[in-house]
Amino acid sequence: MRLYLVDGSFELFRCYYGAPQAQRSDGQQVGAARALFHTLTSLLRDPTLTHVAIAFDSMTSLAAREDDDTAKIQAQFDIALSVCRALGMTLWPMSSHIQADDALATAAHRFAEDEQLEQIVICSSDNDFAQCVRGDKVVVLNRIKRHTLNEVGVAEKFGVIPERIPEYLALVGDKSDGIPGLPGFGPKAAAAVIRRYGRMESIPVAEEPWDEVQIRGQERLQQVFRERRQEAILYRNLSIKRVDVPLPESLDQLQWQGAIRGQVDAVTQQLEDDSLSLRTLRYRD
Numbered sequence: 048m049r050l051y052l053v054d055g056s057f058e059l060f061r062c063y064y065g066a067p068q069a070q071r072s073d074g075q076q077v078g079a080a081r082a083l084f085h086t087l088t089s090l091l092r093d094p095t096l097t098h099v100a101i102a103f104d105s106m107t108s109l110a111a112r113e114d115d116d117t118a119k120i121q122a123q124f125d126i127a128l129s130v131c132r133a134l135g136m137t138l139w140p141m142s143s144h145i146q147a148d149d150a151l152a153t154a155a156h157r158f159a160e161d162e163q164l165e166q167i168v169i170c171s172s173d174n175d176f177a178q179c180v181r182g183d184k185v186v187v188l189n190r191i192k193r194h195t196l197n198e199v200g201v202a203e204k205f206g207v208i209p210e211r212i213p214e215y216l217a218l219v220g221d222k223s224d225g226i227p228g229l230p231g232f233g234p235k236a237a238a239a240v241i242r243r244y245g246r247m248e249s250i251p252v253a254e255e256p257w258d259e260v261q262i263r264g265q266e267r268l269q270q271v272f273r274e275r276r277q278e279a280i281l282y283r284n285l286s287i288k289r290v291d292v293p294l295p296e297s298l299d300q301l302q303w304q305g306a307i308r309g310q311v312d313a314v315t316q317q318l319e320d321d322s323l324s325l326r327t328l329r330y331r332d
Contacts, residue, residue, distance in 0.1 A: 048098065048164050049168060050099070051090065051093075052099075053090070053099065054169075057171055059083055062078075071317075072319060078123075079120065079127070080123045083127050084314070087134055090170070099303045100138070100301050101137070101138055104147045126317055126318065129314050130314055134311070136303065137300065137301050148176070150292045155167050155179045157294070163298065167186070174212070174216060175213070175224060175288065176288070177201045178213055178286075178288060206239070211242075216282070217247065227282075229272065229278070239260050243259055254269075305331035306330050307331060
């Protein structure tokens with residue numbers, strides 16, 4: 048049994064920017080929603096997938112942005128949710144104060160000890176999900192690069208254990224989440240400091256050289272850290288995934304039982320693309 052946890056917001060944006068734009072006969076944009084149907088049916092073809100859930104951020108956070116792309120994505124948001132429901136996926140549309148990432152992290156944390164599950168696969172390209180990895184039980188799948196990251200892979204890629212990913216990202220930065228990092232800290236320097244001291248609060252702020260840490264420009268980096276330590280702690284805290292989001296579903300309720308025929312028919316009519324129904328693997332009725 049494998050549980051797949053999908054970052055729906057990322058998938059929708061990826062579909063918008065990666066697929067050709069398309070309109071219905073009434074002018075409604077549907078290119079991203081059609082592409083989402085394609086990519087999710089491709090995921091559901093994985094023979095190892097037995098359970099699945101997909102989470103979306105609230106579109107309220109985009110309302111203040113007034114660019115053409117944002118408007119076109121917002122216009123397809125409700126159809127995208129209908130696509131997920133039609134395909135029989137458990138859907139978690141988040142409110143404005145809870146992020147989809149936190150819902151996925153909560154689910155991974157909650158079900159990690161369940162012996163029924165062979166593996167939990169978080170489908171996202173965000174680096175901060177590396178903190179959720181546990182051995183080979185909880186892994187992160189980058190569907191673009193077709194690369195899976197387990198705990199050994201996290202150490203090889205970032206130079207730190209999963210638990211210390213928030214500290215690492217606080218120093219080097221994480222553009223996808225608006226974390227600027229501290230000036231001068233590259234991946235090697237950040238990893239060396241975090242491996243030596245662990246938590247941000249344990250990194251010395253005294254002027255004496257950091258012991259057992261050999262990094263280029265160490266004196267300058269120590270000064271930067273002394274001056275901007277509170278910023279680093281803030282960035283670390285912002286990078287930590289919540290694992291307490293109230294998700295009502297049990298593991299059994301996340302089991303994928305197939306698409307819902309009537310809803311698939313309705314969605315294909317909404318998207319004005321009857322060929323989509325031919326991609327559906329299995330119906331539950």
